[in-house]
Structure formats: structure tokens, C-alpha cells
Amino acid sequence: MFEIRIHSRGGQGGVTAARLLAMASFLDKKHATAAPFYGAERRGAPVVSFVRIDDQQIKIYSQIRSPNLIIVLDGSIMDSVDVLQGIQPGGTVLINSPHPVDLPNVNVLTIDLTGIALSVNLVVAGSPILNTPVLGALAKMGVITRESAEAAIRGMFTDERNVQAAEAAFKELIV
Amino acid sequence: MLTVATGNKAVAAAVKAAKPAVVAAYPITPQTEIVEQIAEYVTSGEMDARYIPVESEHSAMTACIGASITGVRSFTATSSHGLLYMHEMLHWAAGARLPIVMANVNRALGPGWNVWAEHSDAFSQRDTGWIQIFVGTVQEAYDTTLMAFRIAEDQGVLLPVMVNLDGFTLSHIMQSLETLDPGDYIPPLVLPHRIDTENPAGYGTLTGPADYFKFRWGMEKAMRTAPSVIRDAEEEFFRRFGRRYGPVEEYLCEDADVVVVALGTLGVEAEVAVDLLRKEGIKAGSMRIRWFRPFPDLDVAGRDLVVLDRGYSFGFGGVLSDSIRSRYPSASIYSVVAGLGGQEVTYDDIADFIRDRKMGEEYWFGVDA
Amino acid sequence: MIRMAEIPKEEYLEKCTTACAGCTSSLTLRYVLKAAGPDTVLVVPACCTSILQGTYPNTAFSVPVYNIAFAAAAACASGMSEAFSSIGKKTNVIVYAGDGGTVDIGIQALSGALERGTDFLYICYDNEAYGNTGMQRSGATPMGARTTTTPGGKTDAKKDIDRIVAAHNIPYQATATPAYPKDLFDKVKTALATPGPSFIHVLAPCPPGWRIASDMSVAVGKMAVKTGSWVLWERKYGELSISAPSKGAMKKRAPLREYLSLQGRFKGISESVVNELEQSIEKNLARLAKEEAGEC
Ligand SMILES: Cc1ncc(C[n+]2csc(CCOP(=O)(O)OP(=O)(O)O)c2C)c(N)n1
Ligand code: SF4
Ligand SMILES: [Mg+2]
Numbered sequence: 001m002f003e004i005r006i007h008s009r010g011g012q013g014g015v016t017a018a019r020l021l022a023m024a025s026f027l028d029k030k031h032a033t034a035a036p037f038y039g040a041e042r043r044g045a046p047v048v049s050f051v052r053i054d055d056q057q058i059k060i061y062s063q064i065r066s067p068n069l070i071i072v073l074d075g076s077i078m079d080s081v082d083v084l085q086g087i088q089p090g091g092t093v094l095i096n097s098p099h100p101v102d103l104p105n106v107n108v109l110t111i112d113l114t115g116i117a118l119s120v121n122l123v124v125a126g127s128p129i130l131n132t133p134v135l136g137a138l139a140k141m142g143v144i145t146r147e148s149a150e151a152a153i154r155g156m157f158t159d160e161r162n163v164q165a166a167e168a169a170f171k172e173l174i175v
Numbered sequence: 176m177l178t179v180a181t182g183n184k185a186v187a188a189a190v191k192a193a194k195p196a197v198v199a200a201y202p203i204t205p206q207t208e209i210v211e212q213i214a215e216y217v218t219s220g221e222m223d224a225r226y227i228p229v230e231s232e233h234s235a236m237t238a239c240i241g242a243s244i245t246g247v248r249s250f251t252a253t254s255s256h257g258l259l260y261m262h263e264m265l266h267w268a269a270g271a272r273l274p275i276v277m278a279n280v281n282r283a284l285g286p287g288w289n290v291w292a293e294h295s296d297a298f299s300q301r302d303t304g305w306i307q308i309f310v311g312t313v314q315e316a317y318d319t320t321l322m323a324f325r326i327a328e329d330q331g332v333l334l335p336v337m338v339n340l341d342g343f344t345l346s347h348i349m350q351s352l353e354t355l356d357p358g359d360y361i362p363p364l365v366l367p368h369r370i371d372t373e374n375p376a377g378y379g380t381l382t383g384p385a386d387y388f389k390f391r392w393g394m395e396k397a398m399r400t401a402p403s404v405i406r407d408a409e410e411e412f413f414r415r416f417g418r419r420y421g422p423v424e425e426y427l428c429e430d431a432d433v434v435v436v437a438l439g440t441l442g443v444e445a446e447v448a449v450d451l452l453r454k455e456g457i458k459a460g461s462m463r464i465r466w467f468r469p470f471p472d473l474d475v476a477g478r479d480l481v482v483l484d485r486g487y488s489f490g491f492g493g494v495l496s497d498s499i500r501s502r503y504p505s506a507s508i509y510s511v512v513a514g515l516g517g518q519e520v521t522y523d524d525i526a527d528f529i530r531d532r533k534m535g536e537e538y539w540f541g542v543d544a
Numbered sequence: 545m546i547r548m549a550e551i552p553k554e555e556y557l558e559k560c561t562t563a564c565a566g567c568t569s570s571l572t573l574r575y576v577l578k579a580a581g582p583d584t585v586l587v588v589p590a591c592c593t594s595i596l597q598g599t600y601p602n603t604a605f606s607v608p609v610y611n612i613a614f615a616a617a618a619a620c621a622s623g624m625s626e627a628f629s630s631i632g633k634k635t636n637v638i639v640y641a642g643d644g645g646t647v648d649i650g651i652q653a654l655s656g657a658l659e660r661g662t663d664f665l666y667i668c669y670d671n672e673a674y675g676n677t678g679m680q681r682s683g684a685t686p687m688g689a690r691t692t693t694t695p696g697g698k699t700d701a702k703k704d705i706d707r708i709v710a711a712h713n714i715p716y717q718a719t720a721t722p723a724y725p726k727d728l729f730d731k732v733k734t735a736l737a738t739p740g741p742s743f744i745h746v747l748a749p750c751p752p753g754w755r756i757a758s759d760m761s762v763a764v765g766k767m768a769v770k771t772g773s774w775v776l777w778e779r780k781y782g783e784l785s786i787s788a789p790s791k792g793a794m795k796k797r798a799p800l801r802e803y804l805s806l807q808g809r810f811k812g813i814s815e816s817v818v819n820e821l822e823q824s825i826e827k828n829l830a831r832l833a834k835e836e837a838g839e840c
Contacts, residue, residue: 011752019179022349026179034349038205038290045562059447061344061440062521125808126757201649202680202693211680214693228681228693230648231615256590256613260649286611287600288590 002143003064004051007083008073013131017073018049020135020152025053027148033058046077053143069143072096073113073130094137096130109175111137116168122161132162136169146170180352182345185313186252186278186338187212189320191222192357193276196247199227199238204290205342206254206280232257236264236275243273244378246369248324251275254342255282258296262303268335269304269394271379274327274364275335277305278320281439281485282342283516291517292341294438294486297467298494304394306336306401307467309438311424313350316340318418319465322408324361329408331400333366339467341439343517355416398469405466422471424463427453431460433529436473437483438464438495441514441525445483448525459529470498475506481529485514492537509533513540545726545788546733552578561604563596566758568765569669569748570596571722573640576667579732582607584636585624589617589650591642592675615649617641618657621664629663636665636736643670643684647705658712658741665735665742668705671750679753686773688817689809691753697813701824709743710779716742718778723749723765724789731778738780747774755808764806770798772825775832784835794829 004021008014015036022034036049050064066086072078072095084093087106095101098112117128132153139149149170153162180188187209190198198217200210216222225242229235232253239249253261258279268275283293297307306326310316316338323336340346370378382390402422413419426446428434435445442463452459464471484493491497496510509532514520518541528538556577563570569592577584586609588594594611597603612620617639625637641650646668654666673691674680680693683703690697709717716738720728728746735742747768749761756764768774769789776787786794800822804810 019349023179026351031351032179032349035344036347038343038347058350059443060522061341061348061444062519065521125755202674202677204677207677207680207692211678211692215695218694218696230651230683260613260615285613288594288611 001052001054001058002069003067004053004069004071004143005064005067006049006051006071006073007077007081008047008049008130009077010045010047011127012073013129014047014073015049016156017071017131017134018051020131020156021051021138021144023155024135024144024148024152025051027151028145030054031056031058035061037063046081067091069094071134073134075101092141094134094141096134109137109141109173111169111173113137113169116165116172120161120164120168122159122165129162129165132157133165133169136166137173139166140170140173141175176354178352178354179349180313181208181347181349182313182316182340183208183280183347184212185317185352186320186340187216188352188354189317190250191216192354193250193321193324193361194222194248195224195250195276197225197227197239197242197249198251199229199235199242199249200251201229201232201235201253201257203232203254203257205282205346206252206257206278208346209252209278209280232260233264236261236268239275240264240268240271240273243268243275243366244271244370246364246366248328248364249275250277252278252280254280255284255290255296258300259284262300265300265303265305265335270390272333272368272393272397273335274324274333274366276320276323276327276338277335278338278340280342280346281339289516290342292344292440292485293515293517294339294494297337297339298486300337301468301494304334304398305468306332306334306398307339308336308465309339309467310345310465311440311443311463313345313348313352314418315420316345317352317354318412318416318420321357321361322405322412322420325408326401326405328361328364329404330365330367332397332404334394334397334401339439344440358415360411360415401469402466402471420465422464422466423473424465426461426463428460428462428474430458431478432458433479433481433532434460434462435481435483435525435529436462436464436495436499438467438485441483441485441520444520444522445525447522448529451522451526452529457529464495467498470502473499473503475499475503478507479532479534480506480508481532482508482510483514483520483525483528484510484512487512487515496537507534509535510537511540512537546729548726551575551725551729554578556582556584556606558604558606560598560602561596562598563592564750564752564758566751566761567592567596568722568761569593569671569750571762572667572669572728572746572748575722575725575728576638576640576732577607579729580636580638580736583634584638585610587612587617587621587624587637587639589639589641589645590614590676591645592671593640593642593669595676614645616653617645617650618653618662618666621666622657622660622662625662625664637663639664639666641666641668642675643668643672644674644682647683647703651708655708655712658709658714658743661740663740665732665744667744667746669746669748671748671753672702673750673753675750675753687820688804688813690811691809697817701820706745712741713782714743715740715781716779717744719745719747719774719776721747721765721769721774721776723762723769724776727776727787727789734778734780753809755811756806760806764803767798767803767806769793771800771803772797772829773800773803773821775828777832784832786832786836794833800825
């Protein structure tokens with residue numbers, strides 16, 4: 001089973017990212033579950049969501065304790081939350097950041113999702129949309145296929161800029 | 176159609192397929208998505224129903240009662256305090272023999288405010304005369320909601336049905352979902368006692384003890400008929416749509432020395448614990464009870480039962496344990512009070528409960544005694 | 545009117561709330577508590593304010609807050625107010641409830657408490673929807689506004705709770721908005737100094753619900769007053785007076801469109817709904833002007 005934890009802020013689309021990722025995995029003919037952890041969050045508060053991907057039916061509902069992959073949609077969360085908590089040995093962290101980030105004992109990948117969203121003008125109510133471009137990055141990492149990523153995005157959004165942003169992220173991420 | 180959906184969206188999709196004439200509902204976390212989705216269906220014209228955005232749950236249930244007694248299909252959804260606020264009208268709906276279907280997204284009760292899963296909301300409506308079913312997956316939430324209309328509206332039953340799904344754990348998780356066209360799986364509703372100006376009658380008139388008693392016995396007779404109707408609804412569902420359900424979902428129970436008994440998602444996660452224990456050579460099994468009222472027959476003889484109690488009768492004991500104990504006085508039970516207020520209970524924890532079981536005792540998980 | 549500099553510096557709502565950025569309901573609370581002072585108990589039904597306190601054992605308030613079931617705030621305050629007075633205490637009992645907890649599910653308890661002459665202040669902060677649960681319609685949602693349960697825009701008009709409350713003939717009743725903090729502060733002071741029930745209805749623009757940027761909520765509140773969508777007034781023992789900011793607005797109203805177009809929730813509103821809103825503003829203003837002039 002491949003387990004993913006996504007850190008974001010309320011309103012940034014972490015929950016939608018989890019759902020898109022589950023949808024894409026499902027299109028890849030795998031079993032997947034996506035679950036947000038709901039606290040009493042408000043716009044701007046740190047939130048986490050979880051995705052499990054497996055070849056068999058997933059019967060586990062409890063939270064992911066040792067993820068294989070951690071996604072950080074908002075780097076500023078790292079000041080207040082230990083995003084690496086429980087990471088599998090050899091696990092990977094994907095961080096939305098324009099600059100390289102150095103973290104001990106884990107594989108770190110960075111990609112400027114905010115910059116990508118802004119470059120295609122994927123902005124809603126003043127905030128760049130991060131949940132669709134991150135799918136492109138995950139496709140590049142091989143977590144999901146590129147086709148399924150696009151299909152999942154098109155299934156949820158009609159605005160083609162979402163797909164463009166995912167494409168841009170796919171091209172930009174160096175793995 | 177194959178898709179992915181949350182538990183809430185699955186319920187809403189099933190309701191759409193069941194084509195109720197009236198939906199009256201009030202939002203409450205974590206049920207809100209059901210209400211919002213149905214409002215969306217109705218606004219977009221995908222669903223041809225009257226959606227009544229009432230001002231409270233008392234009115235939600237009462238509007239369903241008003242609709243149902245005219246002989247049309249009605250639906251509502253709620254959770255926690257919303258269910259409690261309906262309490263008076265839950266007795267009314269069952270006593271009036273109205274086949275209303277309701278989704279209840281199980282959530283803890285205040286104070287303090289707590290929006291996470293627990294079964295106390297449903298348990299405290301145990302004796303209202305509603306049929307209660309607990310589900311464990313998104314697909315099951317969908318399928319059971321469809322079945323609920325058929326069961327409630329059966330002429331031998333005519334009792335309301337509550338479909339329970341765990342707050343957040345199931346209401347908000349996304350899993351795969353196959354939606355279907357129920358066709359005539361749910362026959363048209365015929366309510367024999369519907370309001371009819373051609374045939375005027377008084378409803379709920381002052382009733383003396385002798386008649387009152389008959390009405391109450393009628394409710395119990397319906398409850399006693401319900402198991403065969405539910406079995407039939409489940410069989411027919413399997414025959415038409417290929418997914419099989421029963422009163423109890425048994426997992427590796429045949430040769431089990433110890434069986435964990437639970438409701439809802441805890442009962443699904445318990446199967447993972449059973450797999451773990453089997454690898455250690457412990458002959459464990461799992462029984463996930465689907466119907467809570469009417470209470471099903473259980474095979475409890477000669478085995479230890481580790482019962483996960485997600486709701487408690489203060490001054491007495493775990494509610495699920497109590498139901499089992501009073502039906503099977505000789506059952507050997509270890510009651511684990513766990514998962515209150517959304518407490519995390521993992522398959523590892525469940526495996527520990529089984530390994531460390533003390534038969535005849537009660538254990539409050541996570542509380543230092 | 546009090547001067548801004550005279551409003552007490554003390555804060556009874558700390559900076560650690562979990563409210564959204566730009567939440568004017570929490571801004572309202574700050575002024576309410578500054579006016580009320582420390583000998584105050586807040587009674588709060590289920591609403592955004594139940595959440596913004598934070599998680600037990602923490603609380604963002606430095607006055608006691610009694611959380612109570614959604615329908616029940618005014619009844620709880622009744623018991624509390626009688627109890628305090630029975631032991632000779634002058635503690636302020638203030639219900640701080642949302643529009644849903646007031647005009648919808650809580651209206652029965654509210655009506656009862658007003659009719660019984662309960663000595664308390666009931667504040668309804670009106671963000672015109674159910675914020676706590678993610679912005680579904682309430683009886684106070686204006687016509688044309690999109691919420692998650694009115695995706696095509698609400699087709700019913702906003703319930704006029706002020707006239708319902710007025711029918712109880714209580715000693716003090718007012719409207720306010722934190723976009724005019726001095727006016728709000730003075731009204732809370734007056735309400736608390738008036739024995740018996742008082743009711744203040746506060747318009748509280750809500751960034752996520754109204755789909756406005758976080759730094760626009762005060763400006764939107766001002767625009768509500770300038771367009772006459774929200775009228776500031778107070779009624780003491782039956783005598784209505786229109787408050788200064790609205791007096792100005794009544795002389796020359798800003799076009800309603802300027803208020804609506806600031807908010808995402810009115811996106812795509814039809815011309816006919818705008819006209820209906822416009823007409824209801826005119827009717828309301830005319831009615832208030834007549835009442836103030838003693839013509840009714
Ligand atoms: C009996 C009951 N029904 C529903 C709820 C869920 N609920 C909690 S707060 C709320 C909406 C509150 O709206 P409002 O009073 O306008 O306050 P706001 O959240 O906007 O601040 C709802 C529907 C509840 N707690 N209790
Ligand atoms: S939803 Fe609106 S009222 Fe509620 S905390 Fe956020 S800004 Fe305030
Ligand atoms: Mg509100």
C-alpha cells in the first residue's frame with residue numbers, strides 16, 4: 001500500500017488534491033481512498049488529508065501514521081507543523097517552493113506550484129490554485145499516470161488552465 | 176456507472192435514484208454535503224423533487240411526515256444534535272407508520288461540541304420504532320439507501336428506516352462507487368392509510384388504551400416481519416445488481432475462537448486486525464452488524480466476543496454489548512468502549528483488544544483507570 | 545457618540561481566535577465586550593462563534609462563555625439572568641447568536657424570552673447564512689444570494705426579524721455593524737444600561753460566505769449602509785431614531801449595484817431580483833422615516 005499525507009491550509013485545496021489523486025489512481029485501475037482530517041478549521045488554518053493507493057480493497061479507515069510520500073502545498077506550514085512526522089525510511093517529501101529545500105534524511109523534491117498557477121492565471125478569489133498543478137508533479141513522480149491525472153482534472157473542472165498547469169508542473173519537476 | 180464518491184455523495188446519489196417527491200432537510204456537520212448535493216440536484220433539474228429548506232430538524236422530520244401521509248416518498252438526512260432535535264417526531268413518524276427514509280451521519284453529542292464519529296446519536300433513538308441499519312463503505316451507503324426505501328415501503332413493514340454512516344470516517348472519505356438504475360427494484364409507494372379527501376378519517380385522534388395498545392403491537396409486528404423483508408430486499412439486490420449484503424457481515428468466523436463485533440467502519444477496520452491475528456495463529460474473526468433494529472440473530476455459541484462499543488448507556492454498559500447480552504445471556508463478552516467522539520481506533524488497537532481480552536469485563540480504551 | 549480614543553483598550557477576545565481572516569463577527573465581539581466589560585457572561589448557541597473560541601481546554605475569551613445547543617440560547621440566558629438576579633448579581637448576560645440561531649431554529653426561545661421580559665441582551669450577528677456548516681441559506685439570506693443550498697440564488701426574501709422582535713415591544717432594540725464601531729459600542733452600552741430585554745441586530749460581512757477578499761469586509765459593511773441595504777437605527781421604549789451614518793445615506797443613497805458587485809455571492813443576479821431588492825430597500829427606508837417622524 002502506498003500512503004500519502006498532504007499538508008495545506010484551509011481553502012488552498014489540499015482536500016481537493018487528495019480527491020483528485022484518488023480519482024486518478026482509480027482511473028489507473030487501482031484501489032484508492034482519500035480522506036480529509038477535519039478539525040475545526042477555518043480559512044488559512046493548517047489541514048491534512050490522506051490518500052491510500054493499493055492493488056486490493058482498502059479496509060483501513062484510521063489515519064496514516066507512516067506515509068511513503070508527504071506533500072506540502074504551503075511551505076509556511078513547516079514553521080508550525082512537523083510535516084515529516086512518521087515518514088517511512090526512504091520516504092519522499094514534495095514541497096511547493098520556488099527554492100530548493102534541505103531536509104535531513106529524506107528525499108526532497110521542490111516545485112514552484114504557486115508560480116505555475118500564476119503563470120497560467122489559475123487564480124480564484126485572489127488565491128492561486130495548487131490542487132490541479134500538483135497532480136502533474138505526482139504524474140512525473142510515477143504515483144499516477146499522466147493520462148489519468150488529466151482525466152481526473154477534466155472530470156472535476158471545466159477550465160482548461162487546470163490541465164495546462166498540471167502539464168507545466170509535469171515538465172518542470174525534476175525527479 | 177463507476178465513479179468515486181464520498182459517503183455523503185453516495186447517499187445523495189442513491190436518493191436521486193430513488194426519486195422521492197419531497198426532501199426536507201437541515202444542515203449539520205458532517206451531514207451537510209448530502210443536503211447541499213440534493214439542493215444542487217434539484218436546482219439543476221437532475222432531480223424532480225420538492226426540496227424544503229426548513230428552519231430546524233424538528234421541522235425537517237415533520238415536513239417529511241406531512242408529505243409522507245399524503246402517500247408520497249420522502250427523505251431527510253441529519254446527524255447528532257439534529258437527530259436529537261427530531262426525537263419527538265421520530266416517535267411520531269414510526270407511530271404513524273410512515274415509510275420515511277433518513278440518513279443519519281453518526282456524530283458525538285455535546286457538550287463539548289464534537290463533530291466526529293460516535294453512535295450515541297442513533298442509539299438514543301433506539302426505541303423510537305425506526306429500523307436502523309449501519310453501513311461500512313461508500314458503496315454500501317449507496318446500496319443500503321436504495322434498499323431502505325423498498326424495506327420501509329413494504330406493506331408488511333411500513334416503518335421508517337434510518338441508514339447510519341460514520342461521521343467523517345465514512346461521510347467524507349472518497350472510495351469507488353458504482354451507481355445504478357434501480358428500475359422497479361423499489362416499487363411505487365402505496366400507503367394504505369394515506370390522507371384522502373374521498374375517504375375522510377381522523378389521524379392521531381385521542382385514542383383509548385385498547386386501541387393504542389393495538390397500534391403499538393402493530394409496530395412490533397412490523398418489526399418482527401422486517402427481518403424477512405430485509406433479507407428479501409438484500410437477496411433481490413444481489414440478484415439484480417450483484418452485491419450481497421446480510422444482517423451481519425461475517426469475516427473468517429466459521430472456525431473462529433474469538434470474534435470482534437462492531438458497527439460501521441470500525442467493523443471494516445476490524446477485518447484488517449483479524450488478518451493480522453490470523454498470521455499470528457490466533458483464530459480470530461469479525462462480525463460487522465448491519466441491522467441494529469430489528470436486531471439480528473448472531474452465532475455466539477462457544478466463542479469469545481470482543482464487542483466494540485461506540486456508545487454507552489451511563490449507569491449500565493456499552494449499548495451494543497447490552498443488546499447482545501440481553502438476546503444471548505450466556506454469551507461471553509469483553510466490552511471495549513472505544514471510538515467515542517471520533518477517537519482513533521486502528522486495526523493495531525483492535526488486534527490488541529483481542530489479544531488482551533478479559534472475558535466478562537469492560538474496558539474504556541484510552542482512559543487510565 | 546463616543547470617540548474612538550475613548551473605547552477601552554482592554555481586549556476580552558484574544559488574538560488567538562480561529563476565525564477566518566477578515567471576520568467581522570469577531571470584530572463585533574471585540575467591541576461588544578469592550579462595552580460590556582469583565583462582569584459579563586456570553587451565551588453562545590452553535591454558530592461560528594462556537595468554533596472561533598478554539599479547542600478545549602483553551603479559549604480565546606477572557607470572559608466566561610457558555611456554549612449551548614443551537615435552538616436554545618435565549619432560554620439558557622433566561623435561566624442565567626434570573627439566577628444572577630436571585631443572588632443579587634448584576635452580571636451582564638449576553639446572547640451572541642448567528643442569524644440561523646436567531647431567525648430560524650432559535651426564534652421560539654427568543655420570542656419566549658422577550659415576551660417574559662428577561663433582563664438580558666440578545667445580539668444577533670448576521671452573516672446572512674449558516675457559516676459554521678459552510679454557508680447554507682438561512683432565513684436571513686437575502687434574495688438573490690448564492691449559498692450552498694441555493695446554488696441558483698435564493699428565491700425567498702430575507703426574513704425581517706427586526707419587525708418580529710419589535711412586535712414584542714421590548715425596551716431597547718437597535719441595528720449596527722462593526723463598520724461603524726462607535727455606533728455599535730454606544731448601542732451595546734445603552735442596551736446593557738436598559739433593564740429588561742434588549743436586542744441588537746448586527747450586519748457582519750463574512751469573507752468566505754460573501755465571497756469577498758479578507759481585507760474588504762469593513763468596506764462592504766460601509767457600503768451596505770451607504771446603499772440603504774442596511775439601516776442603522778435604535779428604538780428606545782418605542783421611540784425610533786435613525787442613526788447618524790444612515791441619516792446621511794438616506795439623503796443620497798449609493799447605487800445598490802455598488803454593494804452587490806463587491807460580493808461574489810451575488811454574481812449573475814438577475815435584473816428583476818435587483819429591482820425587488822431595490823424596492824424592499826425603498827419600502828423599508830420609507831417605513832422607518834415615517835416611524836421616526838411619528839407618522840405611524
Ligand atoms: C439542532 C442542530 N442542528 C444543526 C446544527 C448544525 N449547525 C451548527 S451551527 C449551524 C449554523 C449556524 O448558523 P448561524 O446561526 O447563522 O451562525 P454562523 O455559523 O453563521 O455564525 C448549524 C446548522 C446544530 N449544531 N444543532
Ligand atoms: S465563516 Fe464568516 S462569520 Fe464565520 S468565522 Fe469565517 S468570516 Fe467569521
Ligand atoms: Mg450566520
